[in-house]
Amino acid sequence: MTAGHASYAEDFRTVQATLPGAGVPWLQQLRTNAMESFLDSGFPTTRTEDWKYTDLRSLTRRHYRPAARPQPANCAVPADPWWQDELQHRLVFIDGYFVPELCPPGPLLSGVTLTGLARVLEEQPDLLEHRLGRNTDLEQPGFNAFNTLFMRDGAYISLGDGAVLDQPVHLLFVSTGTDASLRPVRNIIVAGPDSHATVIESYVALNDAAGLTSAVTEISLETGAHIEHYKLEEESASASHIAGIYVTQDRDSRFDSHNIALGGQLVRNDLQVALNGPGAATTLNGLTVTRGRQHVDNHTRVDHNEPQARSDEWYRGILDDRSRAVFNGRIVVHPDAQQTVSHQHNHNLLLSGDAEADAKPQLEIHANDVQCTHGCTVGQLDEEALFYFRSRGVDATTARNFLVYAFAADVLERIRIRPVRRMLERRLAGRFMETEALDFLRDRLSG
Amino acid sequence: MNTAAREMLAISGLQVAVEGKIILNSIDLKVRAGELHAIMGPNGSGKSTFAQVLAGRETYEVLQGSAHFLDQDLLDLSPEERARLGLFLAFQYPVEIPGVSNIYFLKTALNAVRRHQGLDELDAMDFISLVRGKLAAMQMNEDLLYRSVNEGFSGGEKKRNEILQMMVLEPVLTILDETDSGLDIDALKVVADGVNSMRSPERAFIVVTHYQRLLNYIEPDYVHVLSAGRIARSGGPELAIELEQRGYGWIEQGEGAVQ
Numbered sequence: 276m277t278a279g280h281a282s283y284a285e286d287f288r289t290v291q292a293t294l295p296g297a298g299v300p301w302l303q304q305l306r307t308n309a310m311e312s313f314l315d316s317g318f319p320t321t322r323t324e325d326w327k328y329t330d331l332r333s334l335t336r337r338h339y340r341p342a343a344r345p346q347p348a349n350c351a352v353p354a355d356p357w358w359q360d361e362l363q364h365r366l367v368f369i370d371g372y373f374v375p376e377l378c379p380p381g382p383l384l385s386g387v388t389l390t391g392l393a394r395v396l397e398e399q400p401d402l403l404e405h406r407l408g409r410n411t412d413l414e415q416p417g418f419n420a421f422n423t424l425f426m427r428d429g430a431y432i433s434l435g436d437g438a439v440l441d442q443p444v445h446l447l448f449v450s451t452g453t454d455a456s457l458r459p460v461r462n463i464i465v466a467g468p469d470s471h472a473t474v475i476e477s478y479v480a481l482n483d484a485a486g487l488t489s490a491v492t493e494i495s496l497e498t499g500a501h502i503e504h505y506k507l508e509e510e511s512a513s514a515s516h517i518a519g520i521y522v523t524q525d526r527d528s529r530f531d532s533h534n535i536a537l538g539g540q541l542v543r544n545d546l547q548v549a550l551n552g553p554g555a556a557t558t559l560n561g562l563t564v565t566r567g568r569q570h571v572d573n574h575t576r577v578d579h580n581e582p583q584a585r586s587d588e589w590y591r592g593i594l595d596d597r598s599r600a601v602f603n604g605r606i607v608v609h610p611d612a613q614q615t616v617s618h619q620h621n622h623n624l625l626l627s628g629d630a631e632a633d634a635k636p637q638l639e640i641h642a643n644d645v646q647c648t649h650g651c652t653v654g655q656l657d658e659e660a661l662f663y664f665r666s667r668g669v670d671a672t673t674a675r676n677f678l679v680y681a682f683a684a685d686v687l688e689r690i691r692i693r694p695v696r697r698m699l700e701r702r703l704a705g706r707f708m709e710t711e712a713l714d715f716l717r718d719r720l721s722g
Numbered sequence: 723m724n725t726a727a728r729e730m731l732a733i734s735g736l737q738v739a740v741e742g743k744i745i746l747n748s749i750d751l752k753v754r755a756g757e758l759h760a761i762m763g764p765n766g767s768g769k770s771t772f773a774q775v776l777a778g779r780e781t782y783e784v785l786q787g788s789a790h791f792l793d794q795d796l797l798d799l800s801p802e803e804r805a806r807l808g809l810f811l812a813f814q815y816p817v818e819i820p821g822v823s824n825i826y827f828l829k830t831a832l833n834a835v836r837r838h839q840g841l842d843e844l845d846a847m848d849f850i851s852l853v854r855g856k857l858a859a860m861q862m863n864e865d866l867l868y869r870s871v872n873e874g875f876s877g878g879e880k881k882r883n884e885i886l887q888m889m890v891l892e893p894v895l896t897i898l899d900e901t902d903s904g905l906d907i908d909a910l911k912v913v914a915d916g917v918n919s920m921r922s923p924e925r926a927f928i929v930v931t932h933y934q935r936l937l938n939y940i941e942p943d944y945v946h947v948l949s950a951g952r953i954a955r956s957g958g959p960e961l962a963i964e965l966e967q968r969g970y971g972w973i974e975q976g977e978g979a980v981q
């Protein structure tokens with residue numbers, strides 16, 4: 276244990292009584308367990324197997340303090356936001372605190388609960404007793420214990436039997452704090468049998484402070500449920516963002532994930548899916564676009580626990596300057612999981628000689644009747660293709676931009692929510708596009 | 723002014739190396755507007771190297787000599803500048819570009835050339851109507867426009883696509899690098915018709931081929947034989963017929979002086 280840990284323990288004791296649900300026995304027990312685990316293992320180092328590519332010293336050198344509840348004057352959302360007025364169901368969080376005043380009223384939905392987690396912990400903690408922390412392993416090296424200590428708010432989404440939300444739910448997390456702000460977030464999504472919803476978790480910053488966001492999202496899909504989940508990370512260029520998404524899927528459920536990392540200095544995503552029933556299907560899409568000295572580490576893990584489930588992964592990285600991206604894709608096919616189908620793809624495009632991509636597939640197959648493939652590539656722009664463009668009169672910069680965009684197209688095409696696709700196309704455009712190519716993608720994507 | 727006699731390309735003493743190895747040596751060639759030159763020669767003799775150097779491929783290093791295109795120093799121009807001035811290379815191995823649709827590739831190229839010529843850019847509607855007619859002439863299926871450039875195209879489709887690009891961009895100097903290779907008889911005819919439809923006193927062609935058959939459809943004014951990086955022999959259309967009968971051995975052995 277280091278001095279750093281002790282002071283976080285101290286911080287916890289200071290805020291403990293102010294945390295929502297402080298008097299609820301099962302929650303106290305959960306936090307006691309988290310404290311033990313945190314004091315035992317602390318933050319991972321590069322000697323920890325799952326963290327060997329991600330040096331956390333820039334994070335552990337600093338001490339972050341739980342952000343204070345924002346003053347009403349500081350409760351703002353970005354001007355001219357990418358979602359414009361298209362997403363009706365929105366929960367807004369400022370520095371981790373749910374601010375219902377900033378949310379559009381939204382139509383009432385039968386069988387659906389959409390609210391802040393703190394409210395539920397205060398008013399109906401029983402709803403969460405067997406939910407909160409169910410998908411998160413406190414012993415796993417990383418930030419689960421840390422998040423469990425400091426969590427206070429986040430989104431609570433519950434879909435009743437057969438509930439279908441035809442408009443996406445937008446969870447907007449706005450960072451406004453200082454360099455030392457800790458923004459804990461805990462989201463709980465429970466999708467009842469045959470329910471369906473799209474949830475967009477988006478992280479934006481209103482300043483360029485170097486705070487820490489620690490986010491954990493637990494998603495449970497019951498039989499036949501379908502959740503489409505977007506995580507759009509656009510934190511400030513100096514912020515740290517450590518997130519975990521833990522998903523359990525029952526029979527015939529479907530989970531589609533789009534994990535987009537654009538901002539932040541140090542970013543880590545642990546995305547873990549347990550396929551616990553036959554016919555369950557999961558698709559994990561990812562796009563990481565980095566520059567400067569950004570570091571983005573995506574660790575995915577899919578556990579095929581039951582037969583006849585399917586997982587597909589499509590991760591791409593576009594890396595410029597001295598940035599670095601890590602992709603570690605672990606697939607575990609357990610002994611009973613016959614007739615598993617699992618495909619994993621990870622492709623990285625290096626735009627600079629100083630950028631680095633570490634791509635590591637990890638397949639552990641303990642069943643014999645399975646179909647599993649994986650492929651990883653790290654490459655540069657295709658010189659032949661560049662010359663082909665230029666030989667047709669297209670200047671080198673435009674040609675390069677076309678090729679970068681084309682590299683991302685594969686991920687973009689799978690994004691079905693129009694404002695999200697438009698946002699990404701603009702972000703890429705801002706980074707890589709000239710006018711001609713902008714036309715190209717506008718035409719291409721507006722269909 | 724006699725446009726037919728206008729000098730389009732003048733190459734003199736061109737020496738080219740790749741990775742320190744000399745591939746082309748003292749190449750001299752003059753092409754006037756309206757002419758069609760065929761270049762033949764054994765595998766590895768440097769035909770594609772020559773074609774790519776003209777198009778501006780930077781992997782090849784020009785050690786000596788000069789090349790002028792429409793009175794400009796060709797070797798000073800970037801590949802895109804050459805293309806905008808009206809030089810077009812139909813690749814021996816057309817490049818696949820996943821994720822970029824053929825139609826946008828073509829439209830971007832045409833608008834780059836039009837901008838250079840001071841013309842208005844075409845919008846999507848005008849462009850599609852322009853392309854449709856040419857597509858029909860090339861007997862190409864319209865869905866090829868919406869697929870990624872050359873990706874998964876058959877060998878013949880790729881070659882037709884090169885000629886389609888030529889017809890859209892309307893270059894003044896076209897270099898065809900073995901566009902006939904791998905084509906069936908009908909496709910060969912379509913490609914030849916495409917080329918012939920573009921022939922005019924203002925345009926010139928350099929046609930690299932291994933086969934006399936193409937030259938039955940596209941009649942050359944001159945035939946040159948490239949051998950071991952040199953133009954070993956030049957002549958009229960009859961030279962192609964002689965090569966068809968006798969092969970290259972007699973030229974490589976130096977029989978018969980270069981004219």
Ligand SMILES: Nc1ncnc2c1ncn2[C@@H]1O[C@H](COP(=O)(O)OP(=O)(O)OP(=O)(O)O)[C@@H](O)[C@H]1O
Nearest residue numbers: 740741745764765766767768769770771772781814
């Ligand atoms: N990038 C390169 N690196 C090394 N050698 C090269 C390169 N490009 C061409 N060469 C060599 O230069 C020589 C000429 O090649 P080129 O492709 O120009 O021949 P060609 O006449 O077009 O042959 P073919 O009829 O088979 O198409 C060959 O020996 C080839 O291996």
Ligand SMILES: [Mg+2]
Nearest residue numbers: 769770771814
């Ligand atoms: Mg060749």
